[in-house]
Amino acid sequence: MGNSEKPIISFKNVNKVYPNGTQGLKDLNIEIHPGEFVIVVGLSGAGKSTMLRSINRLHEISSGEIVIDGKSITHAKGKNLRLIRRDIGMIFQSFNLIKRSTVLKNVLTGRVAYHSTFKTFFGLFPKEDKELAYESLQRVNLAEKVYARADELSGGQQQRVSIARALAQRPKIFLADEPVASLDPITTEKVMDDLKRINQDLGITIVVNLHSVALAREYGTRIIGLRAGELVFDGPVEEATDETLQAIYGKEIIEAQEEVAQ
Numbered sequence: 289m290g291n292s293e294k295p296i297i298s299f300k301n302v303n304k305v306y307p308n309g310t311q312g313l314k315d316l317n318i319e320i321h322p323g324e325f326v327i328v329v330g331l332s333g334a335g336k337s338t339m340l341r342s343i344n345r346l347h348e349i350s351s352g353e354i355v356i357d358g359k360s361i362t363h364a365k366g367k368n369l370r371l372i373r374r375d376i377g378m379i380f381q382s383f384n385l386i387k388r389s390t391v392l393k394n395v396l397t398g399r400v401a402y403h404s405t406f407k408t409f410f411g412l413f414p415k416e417d418k419e420l421a422y423e424s425l426q427r428v429n430l431a432e433k434v435y436a437r438a439d440e441l442s443g444g445q446q447q448r449v450s451i452a453r454a455l456a457q458r459p460k461i462f463l464a465d466e467p468v469a470s471l472d473p474i475t476t477e478k479v480m481d482d483l484k485r486i487n488q489d490l491g492i493t494i495v496v497n498l499h500s501v502a503l504a505r506e507y508g509t510r511i512i513g514l515r516a517g518e519l520v521f522d523g524p525v526e527e528a529t530d531e532t533l534q535a536i537y538g539k540e541i542i543e544a545q546e547e548v549a550q
């Protein structure tokens with residue numbers, strides 16, 4: 289991945305101040321290139337969610353600009369904004385599935401941005417969409433659950449349905465906001481393996497927020513460290529030494545995590 293390549297996500301002097309005066313992001317300048325697997329780490333309240341949710345404008349920034357694949361999402365309106373957002377799939381900690389619907393219907397909602405409201409309201413998805421939904425479920429090894437109800441699945445399976453839904457959207461970028469925070473360690477590895485495979489096989493750029501330093505080291509190619517909304521580390525995973533992680537988290541946190549891991 290040469291830096292000569294055009295970035296797919298650029299933060300240009302981005303600030304976010306919440307209405308109560310809390311500074312969520314401070315003068316962020318970051319360029320992410322196509323195909324990267326970026327993990328954003330930092331203490332609780334460091335600004336990880338704010339950063340991630342600014343990328344698809346779930347949060348509005350206060351100043352600066354965010355550019356997606358050459359187009360300013362910050363200044364986009366109406367149809368242009370919808371088209372930029374269509375390129376960005378999102379995965380949430382709480383899965384955000386329609387619990388009483390089938391897995392297939394949930395995955396098909398990933399196609400909504402491609403059709404008129406009228407058609408999708410009546411569930412009129414073309415055959416190709418159903419094939420794409422099935423193919424997306426195969427990628428996360430859940431094809432056999434296509435007609436199961438979402439709330440009959442385990443937490444890990446539900447998260448994989450939400451990954452399939454994002455995949456069906458055919459995005460260029462995946463944002464995952466604490467995708468494994470409510471999962472056990474084995475399920476966590478499965479979900480992270482799915483994300484890694486999607487990154488490697490399809491070249492989708494992935495930005496993930498994680499609490500765990502160990503997972504960040506295992507899966508990331510690049511680590512971004514935030515503290516109080518500021519960029520305090522940005523580099524390849526190999527450079528995220530214990531010392532740099534201490535600068536992001538403080539010594540006590542690293543030692544506590546190592547004790548838990550042992």
Ligand SMILES: Nc1ncnc2c1ncn2[C@@H]1O[C@H](COP(=O)(O)OP(=O)(O)OP(=O)(O)O)[C@@H](O)[C@H]1O
Pocket residue numbers: 306307308310311312330331332333334335336337338339
């Ligand atoms: N709606 C809001 N109004 C006011 N302050 C907010 C709001 N949302 C977040 N904040 C504050 O902005 C800062 C960054 O929050 P953010 O949720 O982005 O952090 P985070 O790193 O994702 O934390 P966590 O790991 O706990 O999810 C925190 O100080 C938080 O209290």
